[in-house]
Amino acid sequence: MNQWKEYQQQNKERFLNELIDLLRIPSVSARSEHKDDMLACAEAMKQKLIDAGADKAEVYKTAGHPIVYGEKIIDASKPAVLVYGHYDVQPPDPLELWHSGPFEPVVKDGKLYARGSADDKGQVYMHVKAFETMTATNSLSTNIKFIIEGEEEVGSPNLATFVKEHKDLLKADVILISDTSMLSLDTPSMDVGVRGLSYIEVEITGPDRDLHSGVYGGAVANPITILAQMIASLHDKNNHITIPGFYDDVVESSAEERKLMAEAPFDAEAYKKDLGINELWGEKGYTTNERTGIRPTLELNGIWGGYTGEGSKTVLPSKAHAKISCRLVPNQKSEAITELLINHLKKITPPYVDIKIMVHHGGEPYMTPIESKGYKAAAKAIETTFGKAPIPVRGGGSIPICSLFEQELGIKIIFMGFGLDSDNLHSPNEKFDLANYYKGIETIPYFHKYFAEE
Amino acid sequence: MNQWKEYQQQNKERFLNELIDLLRIPSVSARSEHKDDMLACAEAMKQKLIDAGADKAEVYKTAGHPIVYGEKIIDASKPAVLVYGHYDVQPPDPLELWHSGPFEPVVKDGKLYARGSADDKGQVYMHVKAFETMTATNSLSTNIKFIIEGEEEVGSPNLATFVKEHKDLLKADVILISDTSMLSLDTPSMDVGVRGLSYIEVEITGPDRDLHSGVYGGAVANPITILAQMIASLHDKNNHITIPGFYDDVVESSAEERKLMAEAPFDAEAYKKDLGINELWGEKGYTTNERTGIRPTLELNGIWGGYTGEGSKTVLPSKAHAKISCRLVPNQKSEAITELLINHLKKITPPYVDIKIMVHHGGEPYMTPIESKGYKAAAKAIETTFGKAPIPVRGGGSIPICSLFEQELGIKIIFMGFGLDSDNLHSPNEKFDLANYYKGIETIPYFHKYFAEE
Numbered sequence: 001m002n003q004w005k006e007y008q009q010q011n012k013e014r015f016l017n018e019l020i021d022l023l024r025i026p027s028v029s030a031r032s033e034h035k036d037d038m039l040a041c042a043e044a045m046k047q048k049l050i051d052a053g054a055d056k057a058e059v060y061k062t063a064g065h066p067i068v069y070g071e072k073i074i075d076a077s078k079p080a081v082l083v084y085g086h087y088d089v090q091p092p093d094p095l096e097l098w099h100s101g102p103f104e105p106v107v108k109d110g111k112l113y114a115r116g117s118a119d120d121k122g123q124v125y126m127h128v129k130a131f132e133t134m135t136a137t138n139s140l141s142t143n144i145k146f147i148i149e150g151e152e153e154v155g156s157p158n159l160a161t162f163v164k165e166h167k168d169l170l171k172a173d174v175i176l177i178s179d180t181s182m183l184s185l186d187t188p189s190m191d192v193g194v195r196g197l198s199y200i201e202v203e204i205t206g207p208d209r210d211l212h213s214g215v216y217g218g219a220v221a222n223p224i225t226i227l228a229q230m231i232a233s234l235h236d237k238n239n240h241i242t243i244p245g246f247y248d249d250v251v252e253s254s255a256e257e258r259k260l261m262a263e264a265p266f267d268a269e270a271y272k273k274d275l276g277i278n279e280l281w282g283e284k285g286y287t288t289n290e291r292t293g294i295r296p297t298l299e300l301n302g303i304w305g306g307y308t309g310e311g312s313k314t315v316l317p318s319k320a321h322a323k324i325s326c327r328l329v330p331n332q333k334s335e336a337i338t339e340l341l342i343n344h345l346k347k348i349t350p351p352y353v354d355i356k357i358m359v360h361h362g363g364e365p366y367m368t369p370i371e372s373k374g375y376k377a378a379a380k381a382i383e384t385t386f387g388k389a390p391i392p393v394r395g396g397g398s399i400p401i402c403s404l405f406e407q408e409l410g411i412k413i414i415f416m417g418f419g420l421d422s423d424n425l426h427s428p429n430e431k432f433d434l435a436n437y438y439k440g441i442e443t444i445p446y447f448h449k450y451f452a453e454e
Numbered sequence: 455m456n457q458w459k460e461y462q463q464q465n466k467e468r469f470l471n472e473l474i475d476l477l478r479i480p481s482v483s484a485r486s487e488h489k490d491d492m493l494a495c496a497e498a499m500k501q502k503l504i505d506a507g508a509d510k511a512e513v514y515k516t517a518g519h520p521i522v523y524g525e526k527i528i529d530a531s532k533p534a535v536l537v538y539g540h541y542d543v544q545p546p547d548p549l550e551l552w553h554s555g556p557f558e559p560v561v562k563d564g565k566l567y568a569r570g571s572a573d574d575k576g577q578v579y580m581h582v583k584a585f586e587t588m589t590a591t592n593s594l595s596t597n598i599k600f601i602i603e604g605e606e607e608v609g610s611p612n613l614a615t616f617v618k619e620h621k622d623l624l625k626a627d628v629i630l631i632s633d634t635s636m637l638s639l640d641t642p643s644m645d646v647g648v649r650g651l652s653y654i655e656v657e658i659t660g661p662d663r664d665l666h667s668g669v670y671g672g673a674v675a676n677p678i679t680i681l682a683q684m685i686a687s688l689h690d691k692n693n694h695i696t697i698p699g700f701y702d703d704v705v706e707s708s709a710e711e712r713k714l715m716a717e718a719p720f721d722a723e724a725y726k727k728d729l730g731i732n733e734l735w736g737e738k739g740y741t742t743n744e745r746t747g748i749r750p751t752l753e754l755n756g757i758w759g760g761y762t763g764e765g766s767k768t769v770l771p772s773k774a775h776a777k778i779s780c781r782l783v784p785n786q787k788s789e790a791i792t793e794l795l796i797n798h799l800k801k802i803t804p805p806y807v808d809i810k811i812m813v814h815h816g817g818e819p820y821m822t823p824i825e826s827k828g829y830k831a832a833a834k835a836i837e838t839t840f841g842k843a844p845i846p847v848r849g850g851g852s853i854p855i856c857s858l859f860e861q862e863l864g865i866k867i868i869f870m871g872f873g874l875d876s877d878n879l880h881s882p883n884e885k886f887d888l889a890n891y892y893k894g895i896e897t898i899p900y901f902h903k904y905f906a907e908e
Contacts, residue, residue, distance in 0.1 A: 030765035091767055097663065154765060181669070195668060199766045208730030209551065210881040214649060214851030215635070217781055218751035219742045221735035224776075225685060225754050232686035235679065276662030279805045281675035288673045297672035300679050301769050302760035307777060311484035311608055312653045312814035313545055314779055314852075315755050315880050322678075323761060325768055327671055351733045360766035397668030398768075426769050427664040 003137045004445050008129075008438070015441065016112070016434065018048065019125045020105045022087070023114040029065055029088035029154045038065040038150050041087045045124075045148050046070065052128050053135030054146070062158035065150030069169065072135065073143045079452055080143040082172035082411070084401070085124030085179060086152030089116035090426045097428035110434050117432035118423040123178035124148055126418060126437060130444035139445070141452035145172055149401075152179075155199075155361015156401050163408045174374035174451065175405055178440065180395045180417030185435060187265055188386045190378060191395035191415040194402065195296070196328030196365035198338040202227070202345060203356040204320045210306075211316040221352030223320035224305045230348055231322065234298055238284035241298050241326075243344045251331045253294045261289050264391050274422060293394030296337075297327045323360075327398065334362035334400075363400020366413065373454045374414040381446035382416075385439065397425075416447065457591045458899050462583075462892070469895065470566070470888065472502065473579045476541070477559040477568040483519055483542035483608045492519040492604050495541045499578075499602050500524065506582050507589030508600070516612035519604030523623065526589065527597045533906055534597040536626035536865070537585075538855070539578030539633060540606030543570035544880045551882035564888050571886035572877040577632035578602055580872060580891060584898035593899070595906035599626055603855075606633075609653075609815015610855050617862045628828040628905065629859055632894065634849045634871030639889060641719055642840045644832060645849035645869040648856065649750070650782030650819035652792040656681070656799060657810040658774045664760075665770040675806030677774035678759045684802055685776065688752055692738035695752050695780075697798045705785045707748045715743050718845050728876060747848030750791075751781045777814075781852065788816035788854075817854020820867065827908045828868040835900035836870075839893065851879075870901065 008015070027041035028034045042059045049057040049070030057070030065088060073080075092102035092115045100106040105114035112122065127146070134140040147170060149159055163170060180191040206223040207216070236242050253261075266289055268280060282291040291297070305320030307313035326337055342357050349355040368375060370392050383389045395415065402413050418440035424430045462469070481495035482488045496513045503511040503524030511524030519542060527534075546556035546569045554560040559568035566576065581600070588594035601624060603613055617624060634645040660677040661670070690696050707715075720743055722734060736745040745751070759774030761767035780791055796811050803809040822829060824846050837843045849869065856867050872894035878884045 030763075030767070032764070091761070091763060091765075093761070093763065094664070197668075197768070199768070201766075206731060209878065209883070210548070211729070212851060212879040212881065213751075213753045213755055213779060214651075214781055214849075215746065215875050215879065216729075217753040217850065218745040218749055219734065219736045220729060220731060221733075222754050224757045225689065228682040228685035228754070228757075229689075231679060231682035235683075275665070275670075275674060277660060277674060277806065278808070279675075280673065281806045282673045291672040292669065295672055297667075299667045299671040299768075299770055300676050300682070300760065301667055301767060302762045302771070303678045303682075303774065304758045304762040306754065306756035307545070307547070308756045308758040308775070309484075309545060309547065310486070311545075312655075312777060312779070313484065313755060313880065314651070314653070314753075316753055317756070320757065321762070323766060325667060325766070327668055352731065352735045354732070395668075396671065397666060421669050424663065425666040425669065426767065427666065429663070 001139065003139065004133050005442065007133050007137055008441055015129045019122055022121050022125065023105045023116055024103055026103045027088050027150065028091050029151050030091050038088065042066040042068050042150055045087050048128050049146055052132035060162065062162060064158045067150065067162050068148040069146065071145040072140065074140055075143065078141065078143050080145060080172040081448060081451060082145045082147060082170060082175045083127045084175055084177045085127065085148045086120045086150065087124065087148050088150045088153050089119065090153050094428060099429055111431040112434055113429055113431045115430050117430055118419040119425040119430065120152065120179045122432040122437055123418060123440065126178060126440035127444055129441045133441065134445050134448065140448065142448045145170065155363065157361065159401055160404050163404060167408060170409055172411055175411055175413040176416060176447065177399065177413055178416050178418060179399055180397065180415045181419040181421050181423065182417055183264065183391065184420065185439060187391065188382045188388060189391040189393045191417060192370055192392040193330065193367040193394045194365065194397055194399045194415070196332060196334050197325060197363045197398040197400060198328065198334050198341060199325040199360035199362060200338060200341060201358040201360060202322045202324060205318060205354045206352065207318050210318050213314045213316040216316050220316060222316050223353055224317060226350060226353050227305070227320040227322060230345065231300060233348060239282055240284065243340055245340055246337065249331045249333065250296060250329055258290065261293065262287065264289060264393055292396035294329055296329050296332060299325055301325050327396065328365045330365045330367050332365060334364050338362055361400065363398045364403035366399065366402035368413055368415060372412050374412055374451065377451040377454060378414050378416045378447050380450045381443050384446050385443040455593065457593065458587050459896065461587050461591055462895055466892070469583045473576055474559045476575050476579065477570055478557055480557045481542050481604065482545050483605050484545050492542065496520040496522050496604055499541050502582050503600055506586035514616065516616060518612045521604065521616050522602040523600065525599040526594065528594055529597065532595065532597050534599060534626040535902060535905060536599045536601060536624060536629045537581045538629055538631050539581065539602045540574050540604065541578065541602050542604040542607050543573065544607050548882060553883055561888070565885040566888055567883055567885045569884050571884055572873040573879040573884065574606065574633045576886040576891055577872060577894065580632060580894035581898055583895045587895065588899050588902065594902065596902045599624065609817065611815065613855055614858050617858060621862060624863055626865055629865055629867040630870060630901065631853065631867055632870050632872060633853055634851065634869045635873040635875050635877065636871055637718065637845065638874065639893060641845065642836050642842060643845040643847045645871060646824055646846040647784065647821040647848045648819065648851055648853045650786060650788050651779060651817045651852040651854060652782065652788050652795060653779040653814035653816060654792060654795060655812040655814060656776045656778060659772060659808045660806065661772050664772050667768045667770040670770050674770060676770055677807055678771060680804060680807050681774040681776060684799065685754060687802060693736055694738065697794055699794055700750070703785045703787065704750060704783055712744065715747065716741065718743060718847055746850035748783055750783050750786060753779055755779050781850065782819045784819045784821050786819060788818050792816055815854065817852045818857035820853065820856035822867055822869060826866050828866055828905065831905040831908060832868050832870045832901050834904045835897050838900045839897040
């Protein structure tokens with residue numbers, strides 16, 4: 001549709017500047033001090049939806065950060081597409097590793113650097129601008145609804161309530177999400193599954209105060225040493241997770257699926273070079289793509305205890321802490337794994353110390369059927385603008401709300417991600433390639449077209 | 455000597471207030487931002503020495519923090535006592551655990567709370583006030599010299615140069631140090647040995663940036679997990695240190711000495727209760743007193759990596775760090791153990807990550823002979839004011855400069871400590887019991903008296 005291309009060409013610059021405005025708002029959902037920024041970002045999103053052609057758009061209060069909803073209903077008899085995304089972002093630290101301010105967007109070598117540029121403001125905004133493209137050219141062929149939440153990065157604690165209370169509002173035929181990545185612009189791909197998540201925080205307490213490591217060292221258990229011993233015991237020599245029952249519910253992928261996955265291009269040397277690592281690591285018997293796709297994992301997200309400042313302090317600390325999360329694959333249940341993890345850690349805690357465990361957000365794994373109408377429309381859209389059909393891959397990340405939507409709304413989710421694994425999601429210098437941004441805006445209208453035609 | 459007691463009674467309050475003035479100065483040697491405080495504290499110390507009756511006192515510049523020297527020479531034919539101490543203190547963190555400001559001294563239940571109250575300003579100041587007691591009552595029977603440095607807590611990097619360049623100035627017959635503790639006022643004791651120290655900092659680097667734990671988790675080695683595995687491997691099931699050669703130079707204590715040590719009163723229940731721990735910990739086959747006295751140790755003083763803030767962040771971090779120190783016993787050499795430690799850690803670093811090791815200060819273990827004139831004078835002084843002879847014990851801490859003094863000045867060191875193990879040295883709420891402070895001031899003059907008489 002040349003009118004789309006034309007319109008997008010004419011408004012290219014504005015499409016970028018509007019996104020930059022959104023990225024300037026530090027909408028960090030995990031940090032209470034950003035409460036006002038969250039509200040400001042929600043209001044901005046709402047306005048963008050109206051500007052793009054929504055009949056109505058609203059900011060809904062929740063017990064936490066607000067949810068933005070907007071819609072344009074052209075004809076009740078047409079299929080409805082519900083676009084889900086989130087306007088909240090991960091905390092930007094460690095700040096010292098950013099080359100430019102996380103909330104001062106910079107374009108360099110065709111890449112837009114800012115926290116949220118890819119995850120997920122940039123990808124949400126592709127849909128807003130694709131929507132505008134269709135309304136401005138009177139070529140919207142579906143009813144379209146947007147739900148853009150502000151708590152995805154903290155586990156969407158209040159989304160379930162909202163969805164349950166607004167089932168009619170959210171009624172649709174398919175859910176479209178761009179919060180994942182593709183292999184590359186040359187090798188387009190679509191996630192057909194995302195992993196679930198269990199996330200806990202552990203506090204080990206030895207003595208009731210920090211002690212002099214000379215006076216007490218050797219005679220009082222050191223919480224850091226004990227925590228390290230506990231962590232070390234969670235993987236065996238084959239990097240297999242040792243928690244009894246951890247793999248019980250894992251659905252082993254068929255030889256057929258593993259064969260298909262093996263066909264996805266993977267350059268180990270380029271992968272290592274990109275990350276600056278000497279060697280690949282992971283569960284014995286699986287490829288890198290399998291390790292991040294079809295296998296569950298246990299990762300240490302943070303650890304701290306004792307003296308971490310400049311110089312040396314001869315202290316035997318009272319406490320040591322760790323943040324631990326597991327990625328889950330189909331048929332594993334977040335709550336069940338969290339409980340397994342908690343019980344196991346308590347079981348292996350030696351009598352010298354006490355353990356306290358806090359549960360952070362979790363989420364269920366999700367698989368999307370490639371035979372579905374939605375997947376076919378998305379694949380066809382990508383083939384139209386990329387010139388080749390997307391490779392179906394398993395994503396390593398988690399989008400905990402998937403199972404919620406399926407359960408409450410009874411509709412399938414399509415993952416149409418335009419980011420790249422190298423976008424530094426959750427890391428310093430997060431970026432979104434402008435080529436991907438514009439390609440997304442170019443491709444999305446075709447999804448609506450083909451979905452309406454099916 | 456009643457005149458001493460009388461003078462001390464009359465000046466009791468001033469003796470306390472002067473110490474409080476010194477404790478208000480945040481002389482944290484490890485933190486560069488306290489450079490000026492260090493100088494201010496040195497100048498204050500110098501003034502206190504002059505006020506107490508020193509013929510001369512000076513602040514000597516060094517490459518680091520200054521050294522305070524003061525003396526009163528009454529008669530070249532009399533024996534000279536060199537008093538060593540330090541005016542620098544440990545960093546006060548974690549600040550949130552202090553009940554009152556670390557540099558806002560508070561007296562509660564007869565205890566003086568402040569960083570440095572016991573380690574070591576309070577114990578140094580006992581000597582200054584004992585000195586004043588003798589000069590004010592014209593009863594000083596020895597030549598007396600003070601060397602009070604400002605870098606003890608960071609390993610005295612510049613003391614050796616100073617001592618080498620001022621051998622004549624520091625010439626003495628004995629060195630007296632109050633930087634250790636005694637069992638209790640009811641059970642006086644004297645340290646006959648202190649442990650040495652090796653202290654390093656480790657940095658483990660995996661990927662060259664923080665990664666999304668979903669996208670890369672399971673396929674890239676997590677530096678925290680690897681560091682934990684390395685730390686866990688440093689002790690075996692018996693809490694014996696696994697570094698090859700670590701114990702090679704350790705002089706095993708004789709059954710006789712272990713029998714003597716066993717006679718020192720030790721109440722395991724009271725010890726556990728005081729520290730709030732459920733169980734004792736340590737190297738199999740040794741008692742608590744042996745574990746902190748005659749055995750070397752390896753302790754984690756700090757660990758950090760990844761996300762340590764509020765809430766959850768699904769990151770696979772680029773780096774993980776740890777501060778590790780070993781306490782050494784007679785015949786172990788600090789440099790040799792540091793090298794063993796470094797080589798071992800490098801050897802067990804898996805190929806997935808890189809390791810960088812920084813060496814912090816170390817120090818040699820030291821033993822003082824209980825047959826020496828100095829020890830006898832100190833023991834007699836304690837017997838005079840406490841009514842019972844001190845029990846000789848092995849201290850767990852380290853005073854790295856001991857071997858330096860012995861080597862350069864060829865004189866023995868006597869540890870006459872008046873603190874308690876419960877003084878929270880290096881911990882929040884460090885305190886010094888006023889009863890111990892005054893008992894020290896009362897006892898020290900007798901040391902000079904008896905040492906002169908021998």
